[in-house]
Amino acid sequence: MERRTVLKIFGIGIGGAVVLGAGGLGTYYATARRDTVGAIDFDSPLVIPPLAESTVAASGARVFTLGLQAGETAFKDGPATRTWGVNGSYLGPTIRARRGESVQLAVHNGLDQETSLHWHGMHLPAAMDGGPHQPVAPGATWEPAWTVDQRAATLWYHPHVHGATADHTYRGLTGLFIIDDAEDDAEDGSADASAANSAANSAGQPNLPSTYGVDDVPMIVQDRAFDRDNQFVDRIPLAGSLGVIGDEILVNGTLGPYFDVTTGLVRLRLLNASNARLYNFGFSDDRRFALIATDGGLLAEPWETDRLHLSPGERAEIVVAFEPGETVDLRSYPSPGLGGASGRLDGFEDRLDVCRFRAADTLSDDAGLPTEIPARLADAPDLAGATVAAERTFVLASDQINGRSMAMDRIDFGVREGTVEVWEVTNDNGFLHNFHVHDVQFQVLTVDGAEPEPHLRGWKDTVLLVQGRRYRLAMRFTDHTDPNVPYMYHCHLLQHEDDGMMGQFVVLAEDESVGTISAAHAHP
Ligand code: C2O
Ligand code: CU
Ligand code: CU
Numbered sequence: 082m083e084r085r086t087v088l089k090i091f092g093i094g095i096g097g098a099v100v101l102g103a104g105g106l107g108t109y110y111a112t113a114r115r116d117t118v119g120a121i122d123f124d125s126p127l128v129i130p131p132l133a134e135s136t137v138a139a140s141g142a143r144v145f146t147l148g149l150q151a152g153e154t155a156f157k158d159g160p161a162t163r164t165w166g167v168n169g170s171y172l173g174p175t176i177r178a179r180r181g182e183s184v185q186l187a188v189h190n191g192l193d194q195e196t197s198l199h200w201h202g203m204h205l206p207a208a209m210d211g212g213p214h215q216p217v218a219p220g221a222t223w224e225p226a227w228t229v230d231q232r233a234a235t236l237w238y239h240p241h242v243h244g245a246t247a248d249h250t251y252r253g254l255t256g257l258f259i260i261d262d263a264e265d266d267a268e269d270g271s272a273d274a275s276a277a278n279s280a281a282n283s284a285g286q287p288n289l290p291s292t293y294g295v296d297d298v299p300m301i302v303q304d305r306a307f308d309r310d311n312q313f314v315d316r317i318p319l320a321g322s323l324g325v326i327g328d329e330i331l332v333n334g335t336l337g338p339y340f341d342v343t344t345g346l347v348r349l350r351l352l353n354a355s356n357a358r359l360y361n362f363g364f365s366d367d368r369r370f371a372l373i374a375t376d377g378g379l380l381a382e383p384w385e386t387d388r389l390h391l392s393p394g395e396r397a398e399i400v401v402a403f404e405p406g407e408t409v410d411l412r413s414y415p416s417p418g419l420g421g422a423s424g425r426l427d428g429f430e431d432r433l434d435v436c437r438f439r440a441a442d443t444l445s446d447d448a449g450l451p452t453e454i455p456a457r458l459a460d461a462p463d464l465a466g467a468t469v470a471a472e473r474t475f476v477l478a479s480d481q482i483n484g485r486s487m488a489m490d491r492i493d494f495g496v497r498e499g500t501v502e503v504w505e506v507t508n509d510n511g512f513l514h515n516f517h518v519h520d521v522q523f524q525v526l527t528v529d530g531a532e533p534e535p536h537l538r539g540w541k542d543t544v545l546l547v548q549g550r551r552y553r554l555a556m557r558f559t560d561h562t563d564p565n566v567p568y569m570y571h572c573h574l575l576q577h578e579d580d581g582m583m584g585q586f587v588v589l590a591e592d593e594s595v596g597t598i599s600a601a602h603a604h605p
Contacts, residue, residue, distance in 0.1 A: 113318065115328055115431040118365075118412065123437035127338035129294035130256060130301070133174035142183040142226060145176055147198065149217075149254060150191040156336045160311045165192065165252035171334045173238070173256030175299060178229050180262035185226040190217040195242060196249050198223075200258055201394060202236035202376055202522070202542045204559075207566040207587070210519055213243035213489060214566060214598065231522070232378035232459070232540070233262045235350045235396045237301075243489060243583075247324055247356050247575035251313060253334075255354050257299050260378075287455040289373065290348040290400065296450070297348045298340060302391075302435060303331045304358045304428075317576075318426040322512040323357035324576025326428045330413075332436050339437040342403045345444045346451055348373070349399050349411075353391040356575040358428050359419060359513060359545070362435070363388045364401070365410040371454050374398035377522030377540025381461035383454050384535040388414060392515040392545040394573035397536075400454050403440040411435040421511035421548060429513075462524035462540055464555035470500035477516065477546065477572055477582060478509040486581030492567050493584040495595040501557045508546035514577065516552070517543040519568035520588065523556040543573050562588045564596030 135143045152170030153161035167173025178184050188198050188211075195218050199211035208215065209225035217223040236258040240249035290296035304327030306316035315325045332338045353360055364370070364387070371383035376396050383400070391397055403409070413433045420429030446452070473494070475482055485493070496502055503526065508514045522540035525533040529550050537544065544552055564587050571583030587595055 110425065113425050115428070115433065117330075117433050119434075121337045121434040123337050123339045123410075123434075125335050125337050125339070127298075127340040127436060128333045128335045130172060130175045130299060130333055132293065133168075133176045138185060140183065142185040143178060144185045144187060146187045146189070147173060148189045148191050149196060149198070151193075154253075154334065156331070156334070157307070157311055162307070162311050162313060164313070165249070165254050167254060167256055171253040172301060173254065175257040175259060175293075176238070177259045177261065180229050180231065180233070180260060183226065183228045185224060187222055187224050188217055189222045190219055193219055195219065196240045196245070196254065197242050198238050198254070199241035199519075200236060200238050201517075202234060202396075203227075203258065204231045204520055204522070204561075206561040207520070207563050207568050210568060211238070212241045212519065212567075212569050216242055229260055231260060234260050234376065234378040234522075234540075235299075235352065235374065235398060236260060237352055237354065237396070239354070241569075243487065244579050247579050248315070250354075250575055251305075251315065251325060251356055255301060255303075257301065257350070257352065259350070287379065287458045288451040289455070290344065290346050290451055296344040296346065297350070299333065299350045299352075300436065301333050301352050301354045302360060303327075303354045305329055305331055318423075321426045322421070322423045323427045323574050325356050326358055326426075327355075330433055330435050339439055342438050342440040343445050344450055345403060345446070346454070347401050347403065347438075349401065351391060351397045351399065353393050353395050355393050357393060359393075359416055360391045360413040361388055361416045362391060362397075362399075363412055363414050365412055368401070368409065370399045370401045372397055372399050372536055373454065373458060375536065375539040376542045379459035380535075380539040381459060382457055386536070389536065390416065390419075390545060392513070392543070392573070393575065394515065394517055394543040395541075395545070401438075403438065403444065405440055405444050406442045407440045408437060410437050419513060419547065421513070423512070427513070461538065464501055464524045464557060465526055467501040467555065467557070469503050469555070470497055471502045473502065473504045475504060475506045475516070475570070476509045477507070477514045480577055480580040480582050482571075482582055482584050485584070487571070487583035487585070490598050491585065492587055492595050492598065495564070495587045495589040495593075496558045498558055498560060498562045498588055498590050501555060504554045504556070506544075506546060506552045506554060507550070508548050511548060513545075513548075514572045514574060514582070515543055515545045516554075516570065517573045518554075518556065518570045520561065521556040521558065523554040526553040526555050528552055558588050560588075562590040562593060564589055564593045565598060567598065
C-alpha cells in the first residue's frame with residue numbers, strides 16, 4: 082500500500098485508537114513510542130571531528146581538500162556498517178575559517194555515483210553553493226572558492242543532489258563549517274586559547290568557551306536505524322509522513338557517547354543532522370542552559386531555558402554549567418502537539434538519551450577561562466524597520482510549495498541585489514515542515530503577528546514551521562548576482578525536499594532579468 086493511503090485509513094483509526102485494540106496497526110501504533118532513558122550504556126567517548134587541515138594557495142586562499150569516499154564504520158559490536166564519509170569512513174572534518182578569509186575547497190568525488198556538497202548557511206555565489214546545479218561526477222574534483230563574509234556561526238555541509246539528498250546524507254556525508262570573527266573570538270587553532278580569551282576580555286568582546294573539543298564541543302546529532310547485520314536501513318515508519326526515523330542516536334558518529342567535562346562552562350554546538358527527526362533537547366535533571374547562538378550566529382543576549390527544539394538542518398549553540406563530579410545526560414524529550422496525526426509514528430512522543438556528561442572532580446579554573454556568560458553577545462538582527470522591496474508568500478503542503486513541485490529547469494523568481502524582502506511562510510498540512518533559504522540569514526519578524534519567541538530572535542537560515550502559523554521572514558540580498566544560477570529554498574526534511582518541496586530563485590543586478598538554467602545543469 083502507498084504510504085499516504087495507509088495514513089488516510091490509519092488516520093481514521095487514530096481517532097478511535099482503542100477500536101484497533103490488539104493486533105495489526107493498533108499494536109504497531111501502541112508500540113511506536115520509544116523511550117531509551119536508562120537503556121543506553123554511554124560507554125564510548127564522544128568522538129570529536131578533527132579540524133580540517135588546509136594549505137595556502139599562491140592566491141592567498143586557504144585550501145581545504147575533501148575526499149568523498151565509501152567505507153566501513155564500526156558503530157557497534159559485530160559487522161561494520163557500510164557508510165560514506167569525507168576524508169574518512171563516516172562524517173567529515175570540521176572546516177574552520179575566519180570572516181574575510183578567502184577559501185577554496187577541493188571536493189573530490191571518490192564514490193561510484195554523482196553527488197554534491199552544499200555549504201549550508203553560507204553566504205556565497207550561487208555557482209559555489211553546491212546545490213543540485215553543481216553535481217560532482219564520480220572521479221571528478223569540484224573546486225568552489227569564495228570569500229567568507231558573514232558573522233561567526235556554526236554552519237555545516239551535506240550533499241544536495243536532487244532526488245538523492247536524503248539517501249546521500251543518511252549514508253554519512255556531513256560535517257561542520259565553523260566561521261570565526263572578532264565578535265566571537267573563537268580560537269583559530271594556532272593561538273593559545275587562554276591568551277585569546279584574555280584578549281577578548283580587554284577588547285570588550287564576549288568571552289565564551291572556545292577551545293575546540295574541550296569547552297567548545299561540536300555535536301552532530303543524527304538518528305539511524307540499523308538492520309540485524311548492523312547496516313543502515315531507510316526505515317520509514319508505516320504511515321509515517323517524514324521519511325526515515327531512526328531509533329538509535331549518534332553524536333559525531335558515536336553511539337552511546339560520553340563526554341568528560343573539565344571546565345565549569347561548556348559550549349555545545351548542536352546540529353540536527355537528521356533527515357527528519359525533530360529533537361526537543363533538555364537535560365536529565367531539567368537544569369537550565371543558555372542559548373547563545375542560532376543558525377546565523379550569536380543572539381543579542383543569552384536566553385535561559387530548559388528545553389530547546391531543533392528541526393533538521395537547524396543549529397543552536399548553548400552554554401551549560403557543570404558542578405565538579407556530577408553526571409548529567411542530554412536528552413531529547415517528547416514534542417507533543419507538533420507531530421500532527423502521525424506524530425507518534427514519526428517519533429514526536431519519543432524520549433531518547435543522547436549524550437552523558439561526566440564532570441571531573443575538579444573543574445579547571447584557569448584565569449583565562451570564562452566563568453560566566455556575558456549578558457550582551459552581539460547586535461540584534463536589524464531588518465524590522467528596513468524598507469521592503471517585495472513581499473512573497475510560500476505555502477508548504479503535499480510535497481509542494483505554492484502548489485508547485487521543484488523543477489530543475491524552472492527559476493521561480495528573481496530578487497534584486499541590495500534589497501530587503503519579506504517572505505511569509507506557512508505550513509498548510511498536518512505534518513512537520515521547516516523552511517530553509519540558501520545564500521542568506523533571515524530575521525523572523527513575527528509569528529502569527531506576534532514577536533517571535535526568544536530562540537527565534539537571532540539570525541536564522543532554517544525555521545521550524547508549526548502547522549498553521551504564519552512566519553514572516555525578512556532577508557537582505559546583498560550581492561553575488563547571477564541571473565542563470567539559482568539558490569534553493571525548501572523544506573529541510575530531506576525526503577520532502579527530494580519529493581519536490583523545493584523552489585529556486587536568482588539574485589539579480591538592477592538591469593538584469595531572470596535567466597535560464599543551462600541544459601547541462603538542468604538534467605533531472
Ligand atoms: Cu542544508 Cu538546501 O540545504
Ligand atoms: Cu542550505
Ligand atoms: Cu517538509
